Amino acid sequence: MIPFFPWKRALHRKTVWFSLLVILTLGLVAVLAPWLAPHDPYEWRVTQSYLPPAWAADPSTLQTTEFPLGTDRYGRDILSRLIYGTRTAFFLALTAVSLAALIGTLLGLVSGYAGGRLDTWFMLFTDTVQSLPGIMFLVIIVLIFRSFLSPTWLHGLFTLVIGYAAVGWVSLARLIRINVLQIKSHLFVEAAVSVGATPWRILHRHLLPNVLHVVLVWIINNIPAVILLEAILGYIGIGVTSAIDSSEFTVISWGGMFFSGRSAMNRNPLMLIIPSLCILLISMSFILLADFLNEATRPEQG
Numbered sequence: 001m002i003p004f005f006p007w008k009r010a011l012h013r014k015t016v017w018f019s020l021l022v023i024l025t026l027g028l029v030a031v032l033a034p035w036l037a038p039h040d041p042y043e044w045r046v047t048q049s050y051l052p053p054a055w056a057a058d059p060s061t062l063q064t065t066e067f068p069l070g071t072d073r074y075g076r077d078i079l080s081r082l083i084y085g086t087r088t089a090f091f092l093a094l095t096a097v098s099l100a101a102l103i104g105t106l107l108g109l110v111s112g113y114a115g116g117r118l119d120t121w122f123m124l125f126t127d128t129v130q131s132l133p134g135i136m137f138l139v140i141i142v143l144i145f146r147s148f149l150s151p152t153w154l155h156g157l158f159t160l161v162i163g164y165a166a167v168g169w170v171s172l173a174r175l176i177r178i179n180v181l182q183i184k185s186h187l188f189v190e191a192a193v194s195v196g197a198t199p200w201r202i203l204h205r206h207l208l209p210n211v212l213h214v215v216l217v218w219i220i221n222n223i224p225a226v227i228l229l230e231a232i233l234g235y236i237g238i239g240v241t242s243a244i245d246s247s248e249f250t251v252i253s254w255g256g257m258f259f260s261g262r263s264a265m266n267r268n269p270l271m272l273i274i275p276s277l278c279i280l281l282i283s284m285s286f287i288l289l290a291d292f293l294n295e296a297t298r299p300e301q302g
Contacts, residue, residue: 016292019285026282030087037080041252045075050267070268072260081252082274088253089282092157093226096164097219104169105215108176109203113184126170138163157251164226172218179211220290224283231255231279254279
């Protein structure tokens with residue numbers, strides 16, 4: 001049985017320790033955001049807009065030391081918004097990737113085990129979806145859903161979750177299908193069929209446990225992709241914050257900070273630099289962890 005997580009091997013890898021430390025730290029920041037944020041991230045202070053970071057503040061102006069990373073054009077604390085953006089990044093990534101993984105795993109299992117005409121039609125459908133430009137298809141889905149949903153913060157996240165799940169499941173489904181095609185020819189599957197096991201029992205008792213490592217590695221690999229995708233969409237103004245009216249989707253995100261920071265590079269470049277560093281750090285951590293899991297769970301060649 002392939003281990004779900006090889007803890008013994010992980011103890012001897014510094015990159016794994018680094019990845020887990022970064023992920024757990026940012027996860028705690030996301031959970032404890034209301035207590036860690038020094039200010040209300042939504043509060044406007046028009047008279048304190050574009051304040052510099054604390055270390056670059058004018059000593060004669062004591063009020064600038066209240067905001068360690070400065071403020072944006074509305075006087076909102078950048079550090080507090082960065083902390084709350086961590087919650088959005090984790091919630092969006094985990095929800096979107098989990099939904100895509102659920103769809104991809106179910107379809108991949110059924111297609112690989114059923115075979116025949118169903119499998120042929122499934123491959124044609126996945127080839128069609130993969131032939132479409134991923135980002136453009138996602139943008140279309142997000143815009144369509146926004147036209148039917150009321151403007152609340154939850155729906156801003158909901159549109160991105162549905163949009164990513166609609167296009168992100170394909171790669172996992174194909175991976176699961178390939179693994180199922182290999183596993184179903186093994187003797188333990190043939191023995192289960194010979195004793196009259198139902199297809200459902202074979203799928204969830206014999207096939208699913210043997211592809212869980214593929215699902216785990218795929219999930220960890222795609223979490224940074226979703227975070228980066230939200231940042232890209234936010235930078236062009238169609239993320240969880242509307243480009244037309246910033247109050248339409250009031251959830252705070254790193255992508256939204258990108259969008260609002262584009263015009264403030266000369267006044268406070270930290271509005272772009274700090275979210276970029278956070279995305280780089282969390283992406284590198286998940287990628288290193290996924291590489292380790294892919295190596296550790298790969299069957300040994302005899």
